[in-house]
Amino acid sequence: MENNNPLSPHIQIYRWHISSLVSISHRITGIINIVALTVICFWIASLLLGENSYEFTKVFLNSIFGKFIILSLTWSFSFQMLSEARHLIMDLGYGFELKTTKITGLIVIIGSFVLTVLIYLLGKQFI
């Protein structure tokens, strides 16, 4: 049977707003996070190979590039958590006014960077 359901228009035809930026970033970070979790699954699996085989992974994770990846992942997780919390609040029926969506969108964007720093400091036991 032919499905004539309309598809979503492609994102480039919309004018950019904070809400649309948060929305598309939510999807992109969601995909990044699940890819990262899959890599983490392989990282955990690599532990079964023993200490000697782990040396390369350790060197990589201690490199600037390795640290940059972990920092980027921290931001991606932070963004997803804040954006998910925003979605849950909206699901409860709050925050649909145009001005409020702009403010909460900004909180998600700026908050994700603040949360990244906080998580990094917390993880490294600086706070």
Next chain:
Amino acid sequence: MNRATKKWLFLKVSSVVLVPLMAWFIINLVSVFNKDYIDVVAFFSNQPSKILVSLLMVFAYFFSALSISEIFEDYIQDEKIKNAANKAVNIFAIIMPLITIIIIFNLNT
């Protein structure tokens, strides 16, 4: 309750569970990622970590499978391709956490 409502409800419940699990995991990941082999294994093989990482994997893949199926719904018109894509994602979302949980419960310090 229709299928779309059920899917939406599952998405919301899993996201409520996921947010604190993600926060816990990312803080610990930052703390452990560049440590020695022994420390990394010790983290993944202690009892609370085993349970929390397992829960994170189950809920994260479940949530992702549901979210990705939403994206397929938005952008794929052909029903056959959409069903095949959904099946592939669902199989992946079952196998990955399952294998990881088996590995975590077999890790020993």
